Every structure is written in structure tokens, then in C-alpha cells.
Amino acid sequence: xxxxxxxxxxxxxxxxxxxxxxxxxxxxxxxxxxxxxxxxxxxxxxxxxxxxxxxxxxxxxxxxxxxxxxxxxxxxxxxxxxxxxxxxxxxxxxxxxxxxxxxxxxxxxxxxxxxxxxxxxxxxxxxxxxxxxxxxxxxxxxxxxxxxxxxxxxxxxxxxxxxxxxxxxxxxxxxxxxxxxxxxxxxxxxxxxxxxxxxxxxxxxxxxxxxxxxxxxxxxxxxxxxxxxxxxxxxxxxxxxxxxxxxxxxxxxxxxxxxxxxxxxxxxxxxxxxxxxxxxxxxxxxxxxxxxxxxxxxxxxxxxxxxxxxxxxxxxxxxxxxxxxxxxxxxxxxxxxxxxxxxxxxxxxxxxxxxxxxxxxxxxxxxxxxxxxxxxxxxxxxxxxxxxxx
Amino acid sequence: xxxxxxxxxxxxxxxxxxxxxxxxxxxxxxxxxxxxxxxxxxxxxxxxxxxxxxxxxxxxxxxxxxxxxxxxxxxxxxxxxxxxxxxxxxxxxxxxxxxxxxxxxxxxxxxxxxxxxxxxxxxxxxxxxxxxxxxxxxxxxxxxxxxxxxxxxxxxxxxxxxxxxxxxxxxxxxxxxxxxxxxxxxxxxxxxxxxxxxxxxxxxxxxxxxxxxxxxxxxxxxxxxxxxxxxxxxxxxxxxxxxxxxxxxxxxxxxxxxxxxxxxxxxxxxxxxxxxxxxxxxxxxxxxxx
Numbered sequence: 001x002x003x004x005x006x007x008x009x010x011x012x013x014x015x016x017x018x019x020x021x022x023x024x025x026x027x028x029x030x031x032x033x034x035x036x037x038x039x040x041x042x043x044x045x046x047x048x049x050x051x052x053x054x055x056x057x058x059x060x061x062x063x064x065x066x067x068x069x070x071x072x073x074x075x076x077x078x079x080x081x082x083x084x085x086x087x088x089x090x091x092x093x094x095x096x097x098x099x100x101x102x103x104x105x106x107x108x109x110x111x112x113x114x115x116x117x118x119x120x121x122x123x124x125x126x127x128x129x130x131x132x133x134x135x136x137x138x139x140x141x142x143x144x145x146x147x148x149x150x151x152x153x154x155x156x157x158x159x160x161x162x163x164x165x166x167x168x169x170x171x172x173x174x175x176x177x178x179x180x181x182x183x184x185x186x187x188x189x190x191x192x193x194x195x196x197x198x199x200x201x202x203x204x205x206x207x208x209x210x211x212x213x214x215x216x217x218x219x220x221x222x223x224x225x226x227x228x229x230x231x232x233x234x235x236x237x238x239x240x241x242x243x244x245x246x247x248x249x250x251x252x253x254x255x256x257x258x259x260x261x262x263x264x265x266x267x268x269x270x271x272x273x274x275x276x277x278x279x280x281x282x283x284x285x286x287x288x289x290x291x292x293x294x295x296x297x298x299x300x301x302x303x304x305x306x307x308x309x310x311x312x313x314x315x316x317x318x319x320x321x322x323x324x325x326x327x328x329x330x331x332x333x334x335x336x337x338x339x340x341x342x343x344x345x346x347x348x349x350x351x352x353x354x355x356x357x358x359x360x361x362x363x364x365x366x367x368x369x370x371x372x373x374x375x376x377x378x379x380x381x382x383x384x385x386x387x388x389x390x
Numbered sequence: 391x392x393x394x395x396x397x398x399x400x401x402x403x404x405x406x407x408x409x410x411x412x413x414x415x416x417x418x419x420x421x422x423x424x425x426x427x428x429x430x431x432x433x434x435x436x437x438x439x440x441x442x443x444x445x446x447x448x449x450x451x452x453x454x455x456x457x458x459x460x461x462x463x464x465x466x467x468x469x470x471x472x473x474x475x476x477x478x479x480x481x482x483x484x485x486x487x488x489x490x491x492x493x494x495x496x497x498x499x500x501x502x503x504x505x506x507x508x509x510x511x512x513x514x515x516x517x518x519x520x521x522x523x524x525x526x527x528x529x530x531x532x533x534x535x536x537x538x539x540x541x542x543x544x545x546x547x548x549x550x551x552x553x554x555x556x557x558x559x560x561x562x563x564x565x566x567x568x569x570x571x572x573x574x575x576x577x578x579x580x581x582x583x584x585x586x587x588x589x590x591x592x593x594x595x596x597x598x599x600x601x602x603x604x605x606x607x608x609x610x611x612x613x614x615x616x617x618x619x620x621x622x623x624x625x626x627x628x629x630x631x632x633x634x635x636x637x638x639x640x641x642x643x644x645x646x647x648x649x650x651x652x653x654x655x656x657x658x659x660x661x662x663x664x665x666x667x668x669x670x671x672x673x674x675x676x677x678x679x680x
Contacts, residue, residue: 038495040608042503199655201612204602206397207647210528230507231604238530240517262507 029066029096029319031312032073032089034110035125036102039077041225043258044102044125048308050296052099055312058291063316064324071095075106082106083113090117097122097315097331100308104128104172111135118328120318120335124311125304128172129387132355137328139335139354141314141347142307143275145173145223146180146387148251151273151360151380153184156219156249163191163217164249167208167232169224170197177223177251180386193217198224205235213241222250229254230263237266247271252374255365257302260372267365267372275358276303276344277374288343301343310342314349346382353388392527394648395641400533402640403540404602406633408595408613409620410547411588417626418564419581421471422479424486426592426617427610428493433459433593434600434609435497438506448511452539455597456590463589467582475581490610497607506605536598543591548629560584619662625672635673 033052035045049072061068071093075082082101089095090113098114099122101107107126111134114121123131123140132138156164164185168174174197182192193215196208209232212220220241222232229250236248248254252274255267278289278300288309292301301309318334336351347358360383363374412426433455440446440454470489474482514535520527551557562570563577571577596609603613616639624635639658646657665673 038498038503040503040606042498046502196651204397204401204644206401206602207394207644208651210393210397211648211651228505228604230505234507234601238515238517238532239528240519259504259507264507264509 027065027067028069029063029324030069030071030089030093031097031099031315032071032086032093032095034073034075034082034085034089034098034100034106036077036106037072037074041077041102044304045074045100047258047299047302047305048100048102048124048311050292050299051301051305051308052312054292054295055309055316057295059316063319064322066319066324068316068319075102077103077106079103079105079109083109086110086113090119095119096328099311099315100124101126104131107131107138108134111138114138120315120328120332122311122315122335124307127176129176129385130172132353132388136354137332139314139332139349140356141311141349143303143356143358144385144387145176145251147358147360147383147385148273148275149177149181149221149223150184150386151362151383152221152249152251153181153190154188154380155271155273155362155378156221157185157188157190161190161219161247161249163193164219164221165194165196165212165215165217166192166221167196167198167212167224168222169200169228171200173225174223176387181221184386205232206239209235209239209241213239213244213246216244217246219247219249222248222254225253229256230259233263233267233270252277252303252363255363255374257300257374258304260365260374261300263372265372268367270365271362272365272374273360273362274303274374275360276306277361277363277376278302279368279373279375280344280361281376282341282343282345284341285343303344306342306344310344310347313340313342314338348382350384353385355385355388357382357384359383392521392525393529394645396527396529397533398641398644399637400530400536400640401602401644402637403537404595404599405616405620405640406636407536407540407543408592408599409617409624409636410543410629410632411591411595412617413621413624413626413629413632414588414591415585416621418560419475419584420564421475422482422486423471424483424614425489425493425610426486426588427612427614428490429459429463429589429592430596430599430613431493431497431605431607431609432462433590433596434605435501435506435596436593437597438508438600438605439501441508442506448508448514452594452597456594459593459596460586460590463592464582464586466589467585471585472578472581490614493610494607501607503607506600508601508605510601532601536602539594539598543594544629544633551629556580556583619658621672623662623665623672625674628674631672631674 035048037045073085097120101123102125104126107123114137115135121138125142127142127145129144129146132140166178168178248270250272252272255272257278314335318331321334322330339348345359350357360380361376362378363376366375408430415421415423436455436458437451440451514532517530559575559580563580567577620632620636624632642661643658
């Protein structure tokens with residue numbers, strides 16, 4: 001008799017505990033944000049973290065009756081770590097959404113986990129075109145390099161740039177940039193004199209730039225990960241290439257808002273094509289930049305921050321639309337097809353490709369209020385990722 | 391073509407300044423110090439931070455970078471390195487690589503991992519061109535400056551090692567510590583001084599290199615291989631060995647990337663393999679050396 005009572009009491013306690021556990025579970029909505037906070041791409045992680053926290057501060061942490069919990073993990077820019085963290089987040093923490101992903105290999109390593117666990121995966125930074133094809137659960141709010149480079153391939157030949165040498169970092173996004181830029185340039189009657197691929201860890205750009213100089217093109221098209229951009233630009237000037245009549249053009253990574261101010265006057269008049277500039281003249285963006293700088297001691301938001309900010313919006317709205325009910329599939333369905341005004345301008349999540357469709361702007365580096373900024377002067381509207389057209 | 395040669399020489403000279411300290415500690419003191427790149431990084435950050443935060447002119451930063459990393463080297467030699475002199479080489483390797491990782495993490499934590507950008511003074515920015523066509527020689531002023539600094543250093547070091555009292559004490563201390571100590575040479579002080587100078591040279595290299603090579607917390611790991619190649623190919627018994635090795639590698643690297651960009655990254659490694667197969671102890675070996 002006595003034994004039985006003890007047993008009952010234990011059973012009751014366990015049941016009660018389980019019940020509170022499940023209540024707690026159904027009351028919170030977990031977002032697993034995996035970012036490179038240390039290592040090569042740490043500035044990406046810092047920007048996205050700041051933007052995600054800003055979005056939560058502005059829009060509250062309760063949506064559709066659920067408390068939003070952001071779990072931030074550092075993958076140190078190593079894809080194996082990203083994969084392990086994603087596994088832990090899905091299995092142990094039972095996250096509802098995976099998000100972040102600073103570099104292409106990290107996103108690709110995580111894709112199978114998203115597919116198996118039916119967890120929506122919001123890519124906020126990585127920009128190789130093929131990423132969204134790696135899993136039907138991937139949604140992207142950053143951009144693709146194909147979008148940015150095609151825009152440049154359209155603009156350049158119409159503005160007197162016919163002969164171009166391309167210089168890209170030898171990895172996924174670089175090869176994308178090279179391929180789509182060349183394709184479009186040639187389609188528009190331009191000519192590619194030479195295509196150079198630089199190893200990822202390249203100590204000195206001198207030989208490559210000298211080769212460009214000797215080829216005497218109208219312009220040099222550059223894609224290197226943000227950070228290395230400043231080095232290329234300085235050596236470009238040191239070599240006197242601007243005086244030899246060679247223009248520097250590229251995707252917006254070269255004149256990353258995060259670093260642009262430190263690059264000095266040498267960066268003036270460099271033309272790039274990209275989806276976001278901190279100087280984008282819209283009311284939504286002014287508000288975003290102001291709030292971002294206020295919350296982060298004057299740090300300027302760059303295109304990574306806007307990818308993170310919009311990613312959070314897509315998650316919030318999907319949760320609202322699915323009324324807090326249903327799992328990964330319902331959320332995913334609600335993410336597809338979202339149209340809204342982002343700080344970058346109008347954007348749209350294509351429901352077929354789950355990739356972002358947005359305006360690509362042509363910008364020139366100029367001085368605004370004593371600071372260097374990418375100032376937009378032309379726009380190509382609603383650019384769909386050209387990598388998906390096949 | 392001459393421009394490529396010039397760029398290669400400048401790049402090689404930079405590698406030499408960065409690596410010569412390592413060849414001093416490794417060759418003369420017989421200590422495997424893989425944390426050498428960390429001292430170079432310290433020099434780089436001293437320069438960048440002084441310039442950004444306090445507006446110190448570039449030329450003043452260079453000696454400060456030397457002194458700062460030399461001081462750090464001296465402190466670490468006294469506290470951490472000295473007990474390891476008589477340990478097996480594997481212990482030394484594990485210890486110093488651990489130190490490197492700690493330096494990387496520390497820089498990441500306190501300064502942040504983004505690339506640091508050095509703003510050179512105006513007179514170092516330009517470029518002078520001589521001649522025409524294929525034989526045109528374009529010299530970046532900053533690269534000229536690197537070559538000048540490096541040449542001065544080589545002469546100075548060679549003089550100190552072969553002509554001065556300190557040099558002969560150092561060589562004596564290296565060859566036989568017990569006898570040297572018996573002759574009244576303070577071996578500990580000699581080693582302390584040598585290690586500090588080696589670290590200081592690394593710091594100076596880092597300060598000079600921040601402009602060309604870029605500076606971020608992964609610097610010690612990124613360039614460790616280059617230091618080791620210079621020391622391995624050049625041998626560790628003299629100053630001229632690493633100098634010639636660094637020049638050869640610099641020119642091969644730049645020319646390789648210019649003429650065969652597709653293979654660019656591999657030229658240096660292929661060259662190293664060929665040289666080491668031909669002369670396993672490096673290009674210049676002291677006769678009867680270890």
C-alpha cells in the first residue's frame with residue numbers, strides 16, 4: 001500500500017512536470033541563429049546579430065501568442081561546426097526555424113538537416129546562386145551574386161566600358177560573379193580580355209593587378225569578399241591604374257559600408273552594383289539606419305545587416321500568418337510569396353525559387369556629410385536571380 | 391617584366407624581415423618558435439592602433455612596433471620560453487602553436503576580426519615609372535621603402551653577428567652553453583637579448599607588412615607557412631641564407647602568379663619541394679652544423 005502511494009506520487013509529479021514542459025514548449029517559438037561571430041567573416045555575424053536584435057526590439061518578442069526566443073550560436077566560419085550546431089539546435093532545442101549562415105559552404109552543409117527535419121532555413125548572408133536549390137526548406141533574404149553582377153554587365157557596356165578584365169576570389173560566389181557578369185557583358189557587346197581567379201588566402205595582389213594593367217582594359221571588374229576589397233582598391237591606386245585610364249567596377253562587396261569610411265579618398269567614384277546601401281534614400285531606410293546606429297555605437301549597417309533584418313521580418317510574418325499553429329511546412333508556406341518594403345527598397349520572396357527578388361542599384365562612392373557613402377544613381381527593378389532561369 | 395621583378399623583390403624583402411627573427415631563434419638558439427607570427431601581428435596592431443586612435447605618424451610607429459614586440463618577446467622569454475629550452479622539440483612546437491592560437495583569440499576578442507586598414511603618408515603612396523613598353527619599370531614608393539629598410543637591416547644584422555662582441559658571445563653561447571658560461575658569458579642575458587631582437591624584427595615586419603599583406607587576427611596562421619618556407623629553404627645558420635631564400639620565393643611567387651595565374655598559388659610550394667629534395671638542409675648549411 002505504502003509503496004503504491006509513493007509510486008503514484010512519483011508518477012503524478014512526472015506527469016505534472018511533463019505537462020509544464022509541453023506548455024512551455026508550445027508557448028515559445030525558437031529561432032536558431034547560426035552566425036560566424038569569430039574568424040574570417042566575423043563582421044558578417046556582428047552585423048546580422050545587431051540587426052536581428054534590433055528587429056526584435058522594434059517589433060516585440062511576442063508574436064501570435066508565442067514568446068520568441070533567439071538562440072545565437074557561433075560557427076567560427078567553419079562549415080563542419082555549422083552543421084553540428086544546426087543538428088544540436090534541431091534535436092535538443094527543437095528550434096522552429098534555423099537562420100543565419102555567413103558563408104556558402106555553411107549553408108550547403110546545413111541544407112540536408114533542414115530537409116530531414118522539415119525545419120525552414122532562412123539564409124541571411126550566403127550568396128551563391130545554387131543554395132536555395134539544396135533544400136526545399138531554404139528561403140533566402142540576402143541576395144545572389146548573379147543578381148548583382150548581371151546588373152553591372154548591363155550597365156557597363158552602355159557607359160563606354162567595352163573591354164573588361166575580371167578578377168574574382170576563387171570560390172563559389174566569385175565564380176558566380178565571374179560567370180554571370182561575363183555572360184551578360186558579352187550579350188551586350190562587351191569583350192572580356194582576361195579572367196583572373198585569385199586564391200582565397202592571397203597575400204599580395206600585385207602580380208594580378210600588374211597583369212590587368214598590362215592588358216589595358218577599359219575597366220577591371222572585381223569580386224572579393226568584403227575585407228579584401230580595401231586591399232585591392234589601395235593597390236589598384238598605388239599601381240596608378242586609375243591614371244592609366246582603367247576604371248574599377250564590381251559588386252557592392254568591394255565598397256562594403258562597414259569598411260568604406262576607412263578606405264579613404266581613393267575609393268571615390270568607384271562604381272558598384274548591389275541591392276543595399278546605407279545611404280539608400282527612403283524613409284524606411286533612414287529609420288532603420290538611425291535605429292541601428294543608436295543601438296550599436298555608430299556602427300553603420302551594411303548589406304549583411306539588412307539581410308538579417310529582413311530575415312527576421314520574414315520569420316515574424318510567417319508566424320503571424322500561420323497563427324502560431326503548425327510546424328515547418330506551414331511556416332514555409334507562409335514565408336513564400338511575402339512582398340514588403342525593406343530598408344533596401346521593395347522586395348519579394350519568389351514562391352517558386354524561395355529566393356529574393358529585389359531592385360539592384362548602381363552606386364558611386366561619394367562624400368555625404370563628411371563620410372564616404374555608396375550613392376545610388378540608377379536602378380534595375382525587380383531582379384530575379386538569373387541563376388534559376390534554367 | 392622589370393616591374394614584376396621589382397614587385398617580387400619587395401615582396402621577398404618583406405618576407406625576409408618577417409622571417410629573419412625566426413631564423414635567428416630557430417637557427418641560433420635551436421628553439422622551434424611557431425608563435426613567431428604572433429609577434430609580427432602584435433607589431434602590426436601596435437602600428438594600426440597608434441595611427442587610428444592617437445594619430446601617431448607612420449614612421450614613428452615603426453620603431454615603436456619594434457620596441458613593443460621586442461619587450462613582449464623579452465617578457466615571454468623570461469617567463470614562458472626559458473623553461474622550455476631543454477625540452478624536446480615536440481614540446482616546443484606544441485607550446486608555441488598553443489601560444490599562437492591564444493594570440494589569435496586575444497586579438498579577435500579585443501580588437502575584432504575585421505581587416506585593419508593602414509593610411510600611409512602621402513609621400514609613400516605614389517609610384518615612379520622608368521622606361522617604356524615591355525622593359526618598363528614601375529616602382530611603388532612604398533615597396534621601395536620596404537626594400538631600403540630591409541637592406542639596412544640586413545647589413546646591420548650581419549655586422550652585429552659577425553663583428554661585434556655581442557655577436558661572438560651569442561655564437562659562443564649557442565655552440566656550447568656550459569663552456570660559454572664558464573668563460574663568464576651570461577648565457578641567459580644573451581639569449582634574452584637575442585629573443586627580444588628576433589621578436590622585435592617580427593613586429594617591425596608586421597608593421598611594414600600590414601599595408602601589403604593585410605592585418606587581421608588570423609595573420610600568424612596565414613603567414614606561418616611562408617615563414618617556415620623561408621627558414622627551411624634558406625637554412626638557419628646565417629643571415630644571407632634566409633635573405634636569398636626570401637628573395638627567390640618572393641620573385642617566384644609574384645612571377646608565377648603573373649605568368650601562370652591558374653597555377654599561381656602552387657609555384658612557391660613546388661619550388662620549395664625541388665630545393666629541399668636537392669638540398670635537404672636548406673640552400674646554405676654551416677659545415678658540420680647540426
